[in-house]
Amino acid sequence: MFDYLIVGAGLFGAVFARQAKDAGKNVLVIDRRPHIGGNIYTEEICGINVHKYGAHIFHTSDRTVWEYVNRFAEFNRYTNSPIARYKEELFNLPFNMNTFHALWGVTTPDEAKEKIDEQVREVRESGIGEPSNLEEQALLLGGRDIYEKLVRGYTEKQWGKRAVDLPSFIIKRLPFRFTYDNNYFNDSFQGIPIGGYTHFVERILEGIPVKTGLDFFDVRDEAEYKAHRIVFTGMIDEYFDYRLGELEYRSLKFETEIKDTVNYQGNAVVNYTEYEIPYTRIIEHRHFEPENKKSSESQTVITREYPAEWKKGMDPYYPVNDERNEELYKRYRELAEKEGNVIFGGRLGLYKYFDMDDAVAGALKLAAENGI
């Protein structure tokens, strides 16, 4: 009998397993996927570490988390600075002085602020007051140019709905930065684990028994998988066999391609903001790890990312935390609290979007709460 059976070899499960193992507990980790790492899994193609489930950049302002992850990998100095492409125009993200210069030719923060104010004034003068949908909200926050070129198409593709049919609260503010700083994140620490995320998770799980390709629901009653406690990082509604109904997610489809060039787009992430192009971004994986000497010298690997409606059986990526789903999740939570020896964790167990640093911090906290 194990002390802990950990369902899910993603970041949350791996960190919890490490803490339990280091506290002398007898642990088994299982995952239904054929590999460890969950969504941060990277696979080597052409010597390049390919982010199989979307671009992952580690960023945090939590020094404890940063020091913890650095025990298992050296992180490079990658700084996320995506490009937005609208038709033949290119813009830096997040919205900053480089973006405003490309949009309007302005060169000073005052000129940029004046231009945004002018555009927002025009929107108000056209009769839009209190926003009744996402389109009106975005127009009131940033004016027409930013909305048309950088917000509308991208958001509509992400949600699979037109902006006039989306609620205004989705966009609370547009993060404008009046400096020439293309660093997407405001956090103190940022980088990519050198050698890829899979290697990083392998190190976290060192010395811990792991079985991949094994679904908890196929083995939950078998004696050899019995444990005093289960840490379940899969979908909470699936655990309860959807007895109260299904929680909703947004899904993604990835299309990965090898290109016969060494540098396809000059940047790791290029967002496609026009509606007519069905994907939201193209990732060129080699740029996440420019120091990687194994990367092919003649080929590169790109991935197109398409937002998709989630249906049972597809990979769930983003929880849809609207009123209906929050209400349903609350009712699953009540069931969960009655499951004596099962602890729900991770982004699927808690039905919450987690960045990687949240996953690490959450697993460390849960371990501490359990005295390990």
Ligand code: FAD
């Ligand atoms: P997961 O990685 O989903 O792990 C859960 C594991 O449980 C899975 O491997 C699954 O197969 C397994 N499992 C489920 N059910 C069962 C079962 N019945 N039996 C056995 N195993 C089961 N975060 C950042 O900090 N920076 C980023 O740039 C970033 N980019 C992202 C991009 C995308 C497209 C997405 C979707 C997320 C991104 N994230 C990013 C978030 C990051 O992916 C998560 O924080 C992290 O993966 C959460 O880890 P987890 O262990 O909770 O979940």
